[in-house]
Amino acid sequence: MSERAVVDVTHGVVAYGDRPVLRDVSLCVTAGEVVAILGANGSGKSTLIRAILGLIPLRAGGISLFGTPLRRFREWHRIGYVPQRVGAGSGVPATVREVVASGRLARRGVLRPPGAADRAAVSAALEAVGLAERAGDPVSTLSGGQQQRTLIARALSGEPEMLVLDEPTAGVDAGSQEAFAEALGGFVSGGGTVLLVAHELGPLQPLVGRAVVVHDGQIAHDGACPPPAGHHALPGHDHVHPHEHPAPHGVFHA
Numbered sequence: 364m365s366e367r368a369v370v371d372v373t374h375g376v377v378a379y380g381d382r383p384v385l386r387d388v389s390l391c392v393t394a395g396e397v398v399a400i401l402g403a404n405g406s407g408k409s410t411l412i413r414a415i416l417g418l419i420p421l422r423a424g425g426i427s428l429f430g431t432p433l434r435r436f437r438e439w440h441r442i443g444y445v446p447q448r449v450g451a452g453s454g455v456p457a458t459v460r461e462v463v464a465s466g467r468l469a470r471r472g473v474l475r476p477p478g479a480a481d482r483a484a485v486s487a488a489l490e491a492v493g494l495a496e497r498a499g500d501p502v503s504t505l506s507g508g509q510q511q512r513t514l515i516a517r518a519l520s521g522e523p524e525m526l527v528l529d530e531p532t533a534g535v536d537a538g539s540q541e542a543f544a545e546a547l548g549g550f551v552s553g554g555g556t557v558l559l560v561a562h563e564l565g566p567l568q569p570l571v572g573r574a575v576v577v578h579d580g581q582i583a584h585d586g587a588c589p590p591p592a593g594h595h596a597l598p599g600h601d602h603v604h605p606h607e608h609p610a611p612h613g614v615f616h617a
């Protein structure tokens with residue numbers, strides 16, 4: 364149903380200089396969907412979500428968010444974005460709670476002091492990612508996975524309708540991946556929409572309803588989730604999954 368479209372990209376083209384990086388990409392995400400964008404390194408996954416968020420201009424085509432053309436869209440509090448991690452140990456002196464609370468800024472306006480609703484949303488987000496106990500600790504003392512969970516809690520604290528996540532579990536320890544999957548499950552069961560970039564879905568696999576594979580700047584597959592990379596090689600693999608949507612050869616193995 365197009366009136367419930369949260370993201371609608373039609374014939375999107377993005378180029379860096381003369382080099383086309385996205386070529387005629389169309390993608391519609393409706394409310395409540397959990398969509399994974401998969402593909403090899405450099406295929407254009409991050410470019411696609413950065414274009415959707417208005418961080419990179421389109422050369423051609425169009426994008427609407429919540430039914431409003433991107434150039435007129437102002438309701439950014441409806442979207443929570445967690446960019447790709449640039450490496451752990453950034454040396455941010457803030458505490459975990461401060462970083463998470465910064466996710467409320469779009470909701471309350473910078474000049475208004477935080478109220479009870481802000482504090483409750485921050486506590487709920489910390490709880491959701493399993494970091495309530497670490498709230499007062501400097502972010503720099505956390506593991507890479509915990510830092511990533513802090514950024515996810517920051518996005519959740521703004522109570523968005525859609526989360527956009529760029530490789531949220533890349534290089535993240537198993538415990539943090541599980542905690543993240545649980546937090547995302549809670550967000551989705553509350554009606555949230557998720558668009559995430561991933562190489563491997565790992566514990567997120569059961570949550571993801573649709574996979575979009577970007578290959579060389581184009582959408583090569585849009586439908587059921589492909590089996591995880593290396594799946595067939597696993598001992599005890601029963602080969603029970605259907606193959607109606609075969610993945611393009613080699614696309615998943617970056």
Ligand SMILES: Nc1ncnc2c1ncn2[C@@H]1O[C@H](COP(=O)(O)OP(=O)(O)OP(=O)(O)O)[C@@H](O)[C@H]1O
Pocket residue numbers: 379384402403404405406407408409410411
């Ligand atoms: N700011 C930029 N200027 C020029 N080229 C860029 C820029 N950002 C990305 N590219 C190039 O565009 C292509 C797509 O990059 P993009 O980051 O979207 O890929 P990706 O699929 O997200 O890859 P990865 O999995 O490595 O993050 C790559 O070839 C990359 O080198």
